[in-house]
Amino acid sequence: MLNVSELHSFYGRAHVLQGVSFQVAPGEVLVLLGRNGAGKSTTLKSLIGLLRPRAGRVEFGGVNVAGWEPHRIARAGMGFVPEDRRIFTGLTVAENLETGRQPPRPPLPAWTPARLFALFPNLGQMASRQGGRMSGGEQQMLTIARTLMGNPRLVLLDEPSEGLSPLIVEQMAHAILALKQAGVTMLLAEQNLHFAARVADRAVVIESGRIVWAGTMAGALADAASHLQV
Amino acid sequence: MTFLLLQALTGLASAATLFLVAAGLTVIFGVTRVVNFSHGSLYMLGAYIGWTVLGHLPRTPWGFALGVAATAVALAVLGSLLEMTLLRRLYRAPELLQLLATFGVVLIVQDAAQAIWGTEDLPLPRPPWMRGFIVIGAERFPSYDLLLIAAGPAVLAALWLLLHRTRWGTLVRAATQDRAMLAALGVNQRLLFTSVFALGAGLAGLGGALGLPLGSANLQLDLSVITDAFVVVVVGGLGSVPGAFLASVLIGVLQAAGVALVPKATLVIVFVVMAVTLVLRPHGLLGRGGTLAREAEAPALVVPATLAARWLGLAALAVLAAAPLFAGPFAVAVLTEAMIAVLFAASLHFMMGPGGMASFGHAAWFGIGAYGAGLAATLLAWPLPLALLGAVLTAGVVAALFGWFVVRLSGVYLAMLTLAFAQIVWAVAQQWTDVTGGDNGILSVWPSGMLADPRAFYWLTLALCTGGALLLRRVLFAPAGYALRAARDSALRAEAIGLNAAHLRLAAFALAGAAAGLAGGLDAFSKGSVFPTYVSIGRSVDALLMVLLGGVQTMAGPIVGAMVYTGLYDLLLQTVALWRLVLGLAIVTLVLAFPQGIAGALRRGQA
Incomplete structure (x- = not known):
């Protein structure tokens, strides 16, 4: 599904990603673990094209999309859920969903507001509420739902559990597992190991812009004390 | 009452x-x-194109609507072309350069419109159906104006529906908040x-076509419309579209009432409305503060000149001081102008x-x-030093007052x-004929006594302008x-360490105003006259071109920019008939080629 090799990205002169490589297989949930500033968000932004990688390949469905503009990558089937939520606060919930709508991608069934409201029941009760008047947890749900409206084959989730109450984190984990069952492939950036353990199949660990560990989630948990210190 | x-x-x-337009x-x-x-220029083109199109259509209501x-x-087609060729390349440029580049378009359109439609005002002869009126009290009121009054809310409603009831509108509103x-x-x-x-x-x-029956298509429309807009x-x-509607009604009605009640103070009324609004609601009637956030730009660093550059400057100063001893009167006049430009820039x-x-x-x-x-020199018969002091103080005080807002x-x-x-200020200069002389200006503002000699006046200008520029430089590298x-880079952080950002900016605003005032005062004495063009856009x-030509990063930038620009401009004016077109193209090219100024480009080249 996704094959990232030797990705290099810069912020100005700062060399943030120094040759990141990993793969995501269809149907799996891969978690990108790492501390603050390790390069998790930068990796996701480089994949979706919000940050243009300086070098390296991003093969998505067999096509190298590195250097493409974000809207082309998104239309190719990559969905992006940013960490700072970035919902459109002046738009209603329904309108926010509309901004994400893209044509269906058979054979996967198309996402509709009705299907998404079934997945996130809270949202269904506030379809005409302005995005700016929702709680942080509700906004996070809306961000994910909005991205799903584009019927992505792969969803990049940047710290979906960050800044949420334990109850909402629990709901989030349920939602992600439900998505996984619906056949959505996901790449998560996380520093919350417990949350990652609940949803991920495999893990890669990024440190100072390089992948330093890769393996199964179970393996990551086993090695957590000695290797990871996350 | 009826009149009102x-x-x-x-x-x-x-x-x-x-x-x-708004x-x-x-x-x-x-x-x-x-x-x-250049939005005012699009309005002006609308008026001209409307004039041409309507002239070829049947003079019926349907013909008018079609036209x-x-x-x-x-x-809309012209606008798309403009966006695709120019604006698209400017989205990441600093906002001042965007304004400047689109002003270049204003200049180009001015010369183009003049070349196509000539300098005459082109009124649209009103067909019979448009001459109808209704009677209010004992007065007649044109029905066409009623049609216009209805057009405002109609367009507002249509825009609202477009923005709120279509996918396109939803995307537009989303883009307003977060394009990435x-x-x-x-x-x-x-x-x-x-x-x-x-x-x-x-x-x-x-707007241009609908406004045509109220006036005419003419070459002044662009700037007058853009200022109002x-x-x-x-x-x-x-x-905010509803905000634009409210404000246009407010200002339109106040202007009309002003014309009736206090004819001379119309512009002042507009300014007072603007000032009061911004004091009470800094982001406008219906504006939201958050929507103004944009990606941080790399702030211009101002670095002290190197030792070599200082010696070079000193040598240049010596040459300038000695210039009148070997240069002719024309050269002295150009140099005087250049020195004034230096202080202005x-x-x-x-x-x-x-x-x-x-x-x-x-x-x-x-x-x-x-x-x-x-x-001061003509009305009050003050001597030159006192008149110049008056110029500095007036400009400084007015700048401080305006700056406060x-x-x-x-x-x-x-x-x-x-x-x-x-x-x-320009309109006041032009309309308050009793004091400013309107377009005729103020004449015979000559220095007297020893300074009547252009060379002596040049030395005075050189001393004052160099002194003024050095003083600004001194302030720049002082703790203030x-x-x-610091206040520029982050007002919030500056406040947090105990700096009063607003006061600092106000002081800088007033000081810059005073320095520009000195330049203006010197210019008045050097040319012997003052005209409204001194205040024109x-x-x-x-001034902007001089600064941007030289680059914002150094103190020397604007000075070099001023000298180069004065020379080139005089040359252009003398040799090219379509100078606006050439200048406009030059501005656009300059901005597209060097989005950070020439000195900025050189600096990057060295790095």
């Missing part, structure tokens, strides 16, 4: 065309974050931006570089200084307000200058 009602209705009718401007700004200076619609479509996120959701921004620009330009064209969008809140640089306040109306202070000196505002608002203020730059743009 009629005036109010007339005001509403003119508010309608104003709203069409709505386009504000929608374009909301999505692209570009303040389109107006065709004009709007034509302008929208792109990551798969929306092609380029298409969206072009279509938004087409809509805005179409509205301007609609700037005031409207600032008062209404940048990016340095004062603007001080405000926009270290001060971080992008002024698009710096000519206001220059003009106030020139008029202050001119009036604007220093809390951010980039685009500040640029638009300084422009609007300069236009008001560092504090000012062109003069403000001159």
